[in-house]
Amino acid sequence: MTLILWAVLGYLLGSVPFGMIIARLLGLGDLRNIGSGNIGATNVLRTGSRPAALATLLLDSGKGAAAVLLARYFAGDTAAILAGGAAYLGHCFPVWLGFRGGKGVATFLGTLIALHWPLGLGACAIWLLAAALGRISSLSALLAAAFSPILAWAMGRFDLIPVSLFMAVLIFIRHRTNISRLLDGSEPRIGRK
Template structure:
């Protein structure tokens, strides 16, 4: 892939990743600014708490697909390295959206979309663990942290290429780092649960 084409794809990937589905769904369906409620986060977890399951499902789908499709396109072009860069840039776009004054979510759903495009079986297994933890504990943050941790572990188990495993490891560290405030609340016993 030519250098200019790669740069263009990465720029497009950032703007796709930056689409604030949580904010858009909150404004158009519930007529509220989600950034002024709950944790103030535009991601799926806060959307579930503030908007309810139906609108939050739209947020989840939107955030997932904006990670999935750009990465899948780059994979289709036959460039694994570029696909990984595209995935990283979409996550960066979600976490630091230009449309939200460089604020955003935690990157879990968007990161899951990226991994789905790269290694579907890994994210499917991680999702079932995520879902089980949510159903048992009602802590989405805890489920997201465990799910993020499982991604590179599963990549190692399935002997995925080093480049993809390195991406999975970096993405997991990034997601867990973004959840430090949640980890502190979990340890203190005052993390919010979902209904």
Template sequence: MTVIKYLLCAVLAYLLGSISTGVLVSRALFHDDVRQHGSGGTGATNMLRTYRLKAALLTFAGDSAKAAAAALLGRSLAGFGGGCVAAVFVVVGHMWPLFFGFRGGKGIACSVGTLAVLYPILLLPLAALWALPVLLTRYISLGSITAALAMTPAVWLWCGRTGQPAALPVLCAACCTLLILWAHRGNIARLAHGQENKL
């Protein structure tokens, strides 16, 4: 029964993740498709570069909200473990959205939404780890990569402090980290060659 519940959490979270806020905002406000510009991604960074701050904030809020909803739904269906499973699959849906040609974003705003539900105490330190590289270098991608790398050990430490069994939360956090790093593979290559775009 638990496996079936986890599968249900995964499917529902994937469908929620497949709602691409960036595409909807770009179509509604600009009669355009953000995927035709910049990096081709649907996330807040490409929205910022293409349509500026308001569109980026709307996109970040929408992507965070859908991920938070997925984590809440997963937790209500299958407990904390269900929320962890949902956290992975909402990112999968965001990156490869069923409703928008499997072309999505990179999972940062979604991770913020799931962290807010599952590990709210980790939000501030991870946000600081995102902000510091961005402020020092003006590379948004470097902040995202840094925070993603810190997420899994942060979840492991949280489990140790709270007594929560660590296996599933850490596994799911590691999956999210790997997904985000995969989505940023082009950014990593450009950073290595000094060719990444600055804010």
């Protein structure tokens, strides 16, 4: 029962649409009608407000981390893993927005950092390296996600393989249109409109 409670709390925390809240508070408009329609930091950046995008990035990654850290403190590691996975699910499919949320890269990275910081930093390093070399944000996210279960295995954190695999699969599902554009060469590069 405790594990179910932490999964529900993680989901609810993850489903807080910080990008939407920040955009509305700053008068930037409804993110669902801007750019990709996504509620995450990348689409907030399309409004032209870097501070709003940075705040969204930090809050979206922070909500995954907070779910993990709170659950671990009050209920242990298994609850932390469930809460982290549920927070990621909540970001992608928030009840408040008709289950139409973001792609969850920031929440994914924040969750991994809180679960096992070397794993999270490894995924961040893969994202940064891929972004520096390829200049394509979505490809960087896909590579970080794909390698996260492998990193968990290599670090001997077999308990984190299922949750990292779960989040990786969802990242690939949420990036379907990006994958199509990557395959036909039309995916935009970082810094280009």
